[in-house]
Structures are given as C-alpha cells and as structure tokens.
Amino acid sequence: MCAVTEEQALRADARANHDRLLEAAARAFAADGPGASLRGIARDAEVGIATLYRRFPTRELLVEAVYRNESGRLADAAEQLRETLPPLEAVIAWMRQFLEYLSTKSGMAETLRLLFTTDQGLRLQTRAALVEACAGLLEAAADAGQLRHDLDPLDVLMALGGFAFIAEDQAEPDLRERLIRLLVDGLRV
Template structure:
C-alpha cells in the first residue's frame, strides 16, 4: 500500500518499507500492550530510529489512525488473496481468525481510536462497509461452491464475530476462540449442498 509524504509525493522504496514495517510492528504492539505501547520499542522493533517514527507519525494518534487504516485494508484485501489459494470455505475460516486478530489490535488502540473515529464518522462507516464487503465475497464464493448455506447476511456474521471477540478476544483464550469459530462455521455450513 503506497503512501505519500505530507506534500502528496510518493515515498521512496526504502521509506515505504520503513513506513509499512512501522505499521506492522505498531499493530502487534497495540494488540499486545494497548494504546500505551512504547513508541521507542515500536521504532526499535521496526529497525528504525525514533526520529523516523516521528517524521512519519508526529503523534501517537496519527500512528493509531494509520495503523487502523492499514490493518483494515490488509484484512479486507486478504479475502481475495485467500480465495486464490484455497477453497472458499477454508478461506472463510482463515479470514475469520484474522478478523479476530484485527479486533484484538483495534481493542488495544481503543482509547486513541475512539477519538479518531468520533471525529471521522466517514472512516468508521467506510471501514465497516469494507469489512462487510470482504466477508460478503467469502460467503458468496462459499455459497457458490456449495459449502455454506445460502442467504447469509455478512453484516450478521460480522456481528457474530464481534461477539466471539468480546467473549474470547484475549491472547490466552485462543483455544476458546477457535472452538467458538468452529461453532459459527457449523452454523454457516448447516444445510449447505456439499
């Protein structure tokens, strides 16, 4: 995902790699340590100096928003990638696991992210639409392959995934989250043609 500097110019390849790596590391740090994750630790883990982090992301809130945008886009794009490499029902299950990871990152940034989304309702609605579209693609492909039942509303499935994340969203609850995803998948596949 190409980025630009403040003047709208494209970043050099090395600067783009630093940008992408910072966002990747920030997502992991926010998921593990919350919004108070150390920016120095993020820069160090990304292999850049703290000055590079601050040049790209002058405030914590800007880093949180960029991480949210990046993780949202990455998750949504992964639906098509997964479909190219595995049967649709398997792609659906893997995507749902990734969605839970995405929600863990989002939860870690909750306080800072709340301020960003309160000030930018369009971003919240656009992101929700992108997520529903990505899940809708996976459900349609699975339905066409006869592996999930027809007529499923992707917005309903997103809500079910959100419920799983509320119940079993912590890292130490991976087994429970997996079992709950299995139950959800059983409900989605019940009555499919298979």
C-alpha cells in the same frame, strides 16, 4: 536497464521504514494496548524515534495509520484466500485473520473512539470494505453448496466481534478456534 536514482532509492527506503513502523505498531498495540511504547515500536521497526515522529507526529496519527493499514490488509486478504483455498476453508481462514485484526484494534480502541467521533466516514468506509470482503467469501462458499445463501455478512462480522470480546477475557488458547467452528456450523446448509 534504467539505474535507480538516489531519490527513488530514498523513497523505497522511506516506504520500507513506513511499512515496518506500521507492522511494529500493530504488534505493540495488540500486545500492550494504547500505552505501547513509541520508542519500543521504533526499535522493533529498526528505525530511530525521530523517524517515527517525522512520519507520525502524534500517537493518534500512528493509530489511524495502523487502523487503515490493518483494515486494508484484511479486506485484501479475502480475495487472496478465495484464489488459493477451497471456499469454506477460505471463510474459516479469513475469520481467523478477522479475529487477529480485532485484537490489534482493541489495543487502539480508546484512540479510535476519539478518532471516530471526528471522522465517522473512516469507520463507515472500513465497515463497508470488510462487509464486502466477507460477502464475497460467504457467497463463494454458498455457491459451492457449503453455506446457506441467506447469510448477512454484517451479522457474521458482528458475531465474530462478540467472539473477540469474549475470547479477550479468557485464557483458553483454543477458544477462538472453537467459536469459529461453532459459528461455521451454524452457517452451513
């Protein structure tokens, strides 16, 4: 068995710090919006503020990294859900995750708007990955006879985006769940 070198251990530790920073920042942006405290993010990630600034010298770079990370996790979740849940349950579980993702994204909206004006490719790349993830889930449920075959995954994502916007302003804890069920009922065969 090969011993772990000091450099490999440092890289693993740095990667763990990076991952904890992204998770803490996602929580903070979802809860506190764009003005989330960077010191609070570092504290939540159990790293020093210098570690945060070394990895993400500006708030904008942190927002972009969180956006990329959360988008990737959501796209990857579709395959995991398809492998572990019946098709329609996987669609519903992913819709819930998508709405959670949108709540994180809304806390970063102002910074993301500026980012997207300079990097349209990032927005389009993310949209394509999420449409593909959604399409796979919808197709599996349609093949199982649970949903219609004529569904456009982008339409479904747009509907969920509208739900997120509506639910953001309401204090009803079960509103998102009711809206998901309403949408799924409209997608059935």
